[in-house]
Amino acid sequence: MIPYAHQDIDENDITAVEEILYSDYLTTGPCGPRFEEALSEITGADYALAVSSCTAALHLSMMALNVGPADKVYAAAVSFAASANCARYVGAQVDFIDVDAAGLISIEHLEQKLKADAAHGTLPKAVIAVDLAGRPVNLAALKRLKEQYGFYVVEDAAHALGASYQGHATGDGAFADLTVLSFHPVKIITTAEGGAVLTNDANIAARIRRLRSHGIEHDPALLEHPDRPGYYYEMQELGFNYRLTDLQSALGLSQLERLDQFLSRRRELASRYLTELKPWEERGLISLPPADQAGQSVSSWHLFQIRVKQGKRDALYQALRGRGIGVQVHYLPIYSHPFYRNLLGEIKLPGAESFSAETLSLPLYPALTDLQFSLCLTQVQSLLDHIFQE
Ligand SMILES: Cc1ncc(COP(=O)(O)O)c(C=O)c1O
Structure with a gap:
């Protein structure tokens, strides 16, 4: 995985x-x-x-x-x-x-x-x-x-x-x-x-x-x-x-000592995901995280989170995991955990609900090799095509 x-x-x-x-x-x-x-x-x-x-x-x-x-x-x-x-x-x-x-x-x-x-x-x-x-x-x-x-x-x-x-x-x-x-x-x-x-x-x-x-x-x-x-x-x-x-x-x-190196590798991989997944965003199947804006907002790219549309996030999660790509969800709304539901009752905030239902974090870290990255990318691309055809 x-x-x-x-x-x-x-x-x-x-x-x-x-x-x-x-x-x-x-x-x-x-x-x-x-x-x-x-x-x-x-x-x-x-x-x-x-x-x-x-x-x-x-x-x-x-x-x-x-x-x-x-x-x-x-x-x-x-x-x-x-x-x-x-x-x-x-x-x-x-x-x-x-x-x-x-x-x-x-x-x-x-x-x-x-x-x-x-x-x-x-x-x-x-x-x-x-x-x-x-x-x-x-x-x-x-x-x-x-x-x-x-x-x-x-x-x-x-x-x-x-x-x-x-x-x-x-x-x-x-x-x-x-x-x-x-x-x-x-x-x-x-x-x-x-x-x-x-x-x-x-x-x-x-x-x-x-x-x-x-x-x-x-x-x-x-x-x-x-x-x-x-x-x-x-x-x-x-x-x-x-x-x-x-x-x-x-x-x-x-x-x-390697912070700059870590950050630049993260930024390089994030920008490759942004470019390579653009066609799927243009087809309305996913949305991509905002790119960095120099001088305004520059991310450290801890996570690369896409949003998967049309209720297909869980299908993509399962399919990618089945192919050895360890995608993850960050996060469920904090208020939806039993501890907070018991404390505060039922809360549903529209932005948090839709973000949590659609978000999926793709592998991104400095030690990810080019080969592993290409494997992740091609699996994401082909499984997106596959699940949206079903
Ligand atoms: C946004 C955020 N805040 C706080 C924490 C807690 O960090 P730690 O595991 O170092 O206690 C985490 C851990 O994942 C986190 O993601």
Whole structure:
């Protein structure tokens, strides 16, 4: 089976991890801060806090913004469940915002909801917008609405390391208050499990640093008793063990050296899919994701998602899987999962329903060889012809 995504590990990655295994620190050593510095440099964020997963990054983001049981959070309706679960971890109410044709948060629906909630005095404290597939959300519109209605923007960029919006690297903080990344193996770079929070706010960064390590503070400037001996530390609030190990940071640092290479291979394959599948779009059988617009929106192409028309998505999914092409669906609407149905009742948002019913992710990753890519492409083309004839 050719999977829809796969990590790309080389000898340098293996050597980097091996060196840590022979070193003094497997965790909380010098490699973590070096990985964070590299992330800061690449994204332009003032602070990068590496954590054990993007899920942890989202949880800590909610805590650092003081989101709690009295608050409401809006989340994009189509994403991995973690994009909304973080609000529930801190006891906040979740409300879902519909998505547009590309699966990104619908600014139109967001604006409608904000107007209605403003009238009832129930505005959200934060909006979680997802750069689905690596394509940046409409950050300019989010920022405009944030200034008008006073909420925090949390950009879930789990898919989008290396993307850019209006010339700003994802995570540079020009639009969002906090941006979170994932380093799960299917993502742009990997640390096995892993994630990061990016922010330009020093207080938020300090809070996340403390919360990821049990709520423990070592910085003498922040201690109640700065005059005590070196062994002394204070647990100032209830935190977690959400740290990334040095083994993982070493892998992340090594992977970052190939980030440009990874991104350009992803972009090359995406543009080949766009060209080669155009005739099927012209026949109205599928729709293709929007191409990059230099200077406006440049995707990291974590996923290549087509939309299959006329209710044929599942047939194409089965047929491709039957031929060894590991296509996947990203995602069912979060509100359709039993947990959220039990919590919120039946919700159906039209954009999310149609996106989730039609979307199919085709294999796309740097380690996909030209031969494997051609095989995927010809299978997609011939099976599209076949299922639409039936
Ligand atoms: C959009 C999105 N947000 C958050 C997550 C959670 O990431 P992690 O697996 O690193 O916790 C994922 C994981 O797939 C994701 O796709």
